Amino acid sequence: MKFVTLTSIAALTVALSSFAALAAEHEIKIKNTNGKGKFMVFEPDFLKVAPGDTVKFVLVDKNHNAEAITEVWPEGVEPLKGEMNQDAEFVVEKPGFYGIKCHPHFTMGMVALIVAGEPTNKAQLDAFKAPGGAKKRWDELVKQITP
Numbered sequence: 001m002k003f004v005t006l007t008s009i010a011a012l013t014v015a016l017s018s019f020a021a022l023a024a025e026h027e028i029k030i031k032n033t034n035g036k037g038k039f040m041v042f043e044p045d046f047l048k049v050a051p052g053d054t055v056k057f058v059l060v061d062k063n064h065n066a067e068a069i070t071e072v073w074p075e076g077v078e079p080l081k082g083e084m085n086q087d088a089e090f091v092v093e094k095p096g097f098y099g100i101k102c103h104p105h106f107t108m109g110m111v112a113l114i115v116a117g118e119p120t121n122k123a124q125l126d127a128f129k130a131p132g133g134a135k136k137r138w139d140e141l142v143k144q145i146t147p
């Protein structure tokens with residue numbers, strides 16, 4: 001009995017570590033400028049990932065955060081809510097479109113879009129209208145989904 005339990009644990013450990021080996025980690029920088037005349041940016045602001053991957057937001061400049069655009073966020077996945085002046089990260093648990101914004105600079109177009117696997121929340125994407133100055137940048141991101 002004890003032997004069986006240990007074997008099961010060993011099998012589980014192998015399964016988990018192979019999963020961890022497959023899941024990738026992506027980094028998005030949080031910046032004041034891209035150095036090419038674009039201000040208040042996530043870099044990159046468009047990313048294709050696989051479900052199970054981790055996306056890390058790394059604070060390069062202060063007075064920003066990274067959080068979910070909850071209108072474009074797969075149901076059942078905890079919305080990202082990064083604190084101001086902090087790095088943030090989340091695991092892309094499900095296929096889908098994931099909208100990201102910086103809270104203070106949302107209307108200035110500080111947005112990012114992450115596409116994981118075969119998204120099932122296209123209706124959310126179609127219904128979402130980005131506010132003010134974010135509309136132009138958001139529309140550019142959406143265009144990148146199917147090049």
Ligand SMILES: [Cu+2]
Nearest residue numbers: 064102105110
């Ligand atoms: Cu910002």
